[in-house]
Amino acid sequence: MMLNDHPSQRSYNRFRRALKVGLIPWNRFTSRGSENVPATGGCVICANHSSFLDPPVVGVGVSHRQVRFMARDTLFKGRFMSWFMPAIGVIPLDRTRGDISALRSAIQSLKSGAVIGLFPEGTRSPDGNFQEPKGGVGFLIAKSGVPVVPAYISGTFQSYPKGARFIKPCKISITYGPPIAPAEVAALAEEDDGYAKIARLVMSRIAALKAQ
Numbered sequence: 001m002m003l004n005d006h007p008s009q010r011s012y013n014r015f016r017r018a019l020k021v022g023l024i025p026w027n028r029f030t031s032r033g034s035e036n037v038p039a040t041g042g043c044v045i046c047a048n049h050s051s052f053l054d055p056p057v058v059g060v061g062v063s064h065r066q067v068r069f070m071a072r073d074t075l076f077k078g079r080f081m082s083w084f085m086p087a088i089g090v091i092p093l094d095r096t097r098g099d100i101s102a103l104r105s106a107i108q109s110l111k112s113g114a115v116i117g118l119f120p121e122g123t124r125s126p127d128g129n130f131q132e133p134k135g136g137v138g139f140l141i142a143k144s145g146v147p148v149v150p151a152y153i154s155g156t157f158q159s160y161p162k163g164a165r166f167i168k169p170c171k172i173s174i175t176y177g178p179p180i181a182p183a184e185v186a187a188l189a190e191e192d193d194g195y196a197k198i199a200r201l202v203m204s205r206i207a208a209l210k211a212q
Contacts, residue, residue, distance in 0.1 A: 006114065008089035009066050012059075015088055019056045026169050027159055031061035033151075033176035039064060042110035042146035045176070046137070046202045048210075049119035050128045051156035053172070058117045058151060061174040065115045070106055091116075103140055110144035120199050120206075128157035133203045138195030141202070142186070147179035150202060152209035177209045 006012075023029035037043060045067060047058050059067040066089065073092040076085050085092070091109070093102040106116055118140070120133035141148055155172035180202065188197045 006066055006068070006089050008068075008087055011087040012066050012089055016059055020060045023057070023060060023172065026167070027155065027172040028169075029057070029060065030171075030173045031176075032173075034062050034064070036176045036178055037062050037065055037115065037149050038147060038179070040113065042113050042144060043115045043179070044110065044141055044144065044146060044148045045115060045117045045151055046120050046141075046148055046206065047117065047151040047153050047174070048125070048130060048203075048206050049121045049123070050125040050153075051160045051162070052124070053156040053160045053167070054119065054124075054153055055117060057153055057156060057172060057174050061151075061176065062115075067115050067117045068109065069117045070102060103136075103143075106140060107144045110146050120202050124162045125157065126162055128161070130203060130207060133196075133199035135193075135196040135199055137202065138189075138198030141198055142189040142195060145182050145186070147181060148185065148202060149179050150177040150205035150209060151175065152177070152206050154210075175209050175212070177205055180205060 037045065045058055047054060055069050068089040068091060070091045070093045073094050076082050076092055091102055091105055110116055118137055120137040121131040122134040125131050152175050155170050159170040159172055160167045185198055188194050188201060191197060
């Protein structure tokens, strides 16, 4: 049973199970460290981003919590997507402007006990390498005051990079690292350019997982 129920949880659970059934045989999917994601309370999971497969991978790797995501509002177009995205709890984000409403919604969800998956790089990497993180992620993390779990995803770029038409049967794995405590984030937030420093801290923890 998952905690911190959200109205979208039933649809999310069905979708997660279906994805897992596909990822395990096709991509030999493995996950480790999911116990680092708190069993209760708000939490942010931050991962590297190089493929459309990354959000499903982050969610499939955690069996005891529903992971919600923020996605650009253009992905909500069409009859199916306009139903599907809200049905699994995705929060729409207008990237053409500073979408304060979406940020407030995410922060409130985190304070209410939700788990939200974020990608500090903002967009998919064109070559699979890490990109400079966005300061907006640091702002959201600082204002929410919840633990941040870094996660490193391997194999999604090889399996389904930007522009690909088919998912290749490459091995995919995800590793969740120890949480970054809210106190560590709060200390950085007080410094000059604090939000950018928070974002870089998160990316450094993701890079450390890759090095392992």
